């Protein structure tokens with residue numbers, strides 16, 4: 687696949703200090719700090735940080751984030767020292783204001799599909815219980831909508847009185863506080879998923895390791911049963927012989 691970055695951008699990366707070119711981490715973090723942290727995946731990556739990392743490594747273009755809007759593209763271009771380009775709407779269109787998800791709780795069957803899909807753990811609820819969105823933590827990413835079998839989740843605009851609030855204007859980090867909260871909740875969720883994955887792998891390994899000892903104990907039981915059966919058969923044979931030849935096995939009194 688042809689590289690996405692222009693020669694100019696590649697040359698700029700080449701001139702960067704060793705700690706940035708080698709690790710890319712500081713640059714990725716600077717890009718991530720510009721991104722709106724909606725964590726919607728519309729850029730083609732599973733979150734803002736992976737997209738930031740991809741831009742820093744030259745694997746993605748700077749204009750793939752619809753929630754970040756044109757302002758976001760310009761900020762990233764400014765950081766990298768490259769000319770801005772139009773937002774690539776093949777990845778989606780920006781929204782006029784930040785939307786939040788709302789669950790029609792009367793229809794919810796408590797299947798948990800939505801809470802498992804939420805990248806920032808903004809949905810509260812338990813199995814077979816009503817679920818609800820914590821509006822202050824919802825980024826409006828829409829990822830909970832498609833998995834809902836009851837079609838009872840919808841995005842709603844902020845309350846009318848908040849429509850002109852800067853916090854609800856198009857993204858690109860207008861509300862850095864909300865973006866920072868979303869980033870930390872996203873990271874916390876990633877860590878939780880990783881921990882659960884490791885725990886599941888540990889349990890699977892434990893089960894696997896326990897298999898031989900179970901077989902061992904099963905085969906031990908079978909061996910004991912075979913031994914017992916052999917003794918019983920030997921005793922039965924001896925009894926048969928004694929019955930058919932009564933004098934053969936006397937104590938010697940008749941001799």
Ligand code: SF4
Pocket residue numbers: 721722723724725726727728729730731732733734735737750751752753754
């Ligand atoms: S907010 Fe932008 S960078 Fe973050 S996941 Fe969505 S499209 Fe990608």
Ligand code: SF4
Pocket residue numbers: 786787803804805806807808809819823824825826827828829830831
């Ligand atoms: S509640 Fe839905 S829209 Fe809001 S952050 Fe979670 S998945 Fe995204």
Ligand code: SF4
Pocket residue numbers: 789793794795796797798799800801811817833834835836837838839
């Ligand atoms: S996916 Fe829909 S039905 Fe299932 S718990 Fe969420 S809101 Fe309720």
